[in-house]
């Protein structure tokens with residue numbers, strides 16, 4: 182039996198796998214069993230900010246694994262403290278809760294805002310259409326897309342959805358009993374769609390008027406990927422009360438987190454929330470190495486420059502292939518190319534013909550989320566390959 186057959190016999194069939202068997206990985210490349218080197222332009226879906234086998238991350242993991250891999254949250258843990266110090270300091274918050282994954286951090290956030298609202302007569306949670314917040318029941322309750330929800334109800338009570346980039350719909354969704362509004366400032370799975378400035382302005386006005394907690398889901402966009410530490414920092418005058426992070430913060434190991442100011446964070450008292458593996462010392466050690474490298478090497482500025490290059494080049498492709506490319510949306514190293522056709526055949530052609538890995542999302546969007554160490558040459562290689570693939574489908 183080959184790997185696909187063995188997998189089908191033993192694992193739940195929940196993932197559509199790429200037809201690749203990766204033997205090992207280094208830097209920007211994945212190396213398949215047959216020796217083919219694939220340029221990775223989606224970084225394990227925004228997890229591998231420093232690519233693969235980065236020496237600082239490998240060392241941090243090895244050193245910490247040799248000390249201890251788990252203690253339990255009965256113990257003070259220096260790695261948790263150091264990681265939280267780094268993220269709060271660079272993110273502009275004072276407190277952090279450490280979870281294991283994005284969706285689990287979202288669950289914790291739902292508990293936090295409900296608890297906060299419980300003494301204020303506020304319980305309703307507003308989210309935005311076309312969002313993605315994870316696969317657990319709380320996260321699904323925040324989402325409106327049938328593709329993720331069908332057949333899994335009933336969901337949690339007290340949730341409502343405002344239309345993406347529709348200020349009037351947002352206004353109509355908010356009331357005195359609104360405890361929170363949750364949003365991605367740039368939708369990731371939803372097709373790399375940044376929220377509009379007018380939507381954010383309406384949000385800020387409503388936030389001031391009603392005093393709900395504004396939650397930014399920065400799980401995909403956060404920690405420098407967009408060229409700023411958080412994507413919301415691209416907008417004027419907005420400061421979310423809570424920021425949810427995950428993906429790159431564990432250096433490839435499972436880790437998520439909730440950031441808040443003390444007045445909100447202190448709502449959760451000892452015993453009210455917790456998790457066995459949250460803030461695992463090896464994951465935190467890896468995360469410390471990632472954040473120190475991002476800050477020390479100014480990779481946010483690099484992300485911004487590489488994003489600028491991608492935007493310029495993708496816009497050129499849009500002019501050259503107006504019948505195929507509908508819109509280009511780039512925020513640092515989150516890039517979406519919306520097509521007038523399905524994305525999957527182009528993703529496959531990039532992989533098979535050019536050995537470049539990009540991703541398709543929201544059916545018609547080519548998504549690129551390269552590691553933050555991507556070079557101008559690697560961007561050019563990707564653009565040239567994409568041009569060739571677009572020629573091929575032009576018909």
Ligand SMILES: Cc1ncc(COP(=O)(O)O)c(C=O)c1O
Pocket residue numbers: 226282283284285313314315316365369370398399400401402427428
């Ligand atoms: C914006 C956003 N929120 C939440 C999640 C869920 O994170 P996880 O897969 O770690 O549960 C994701 C994952 O893609 C995401 O992109």
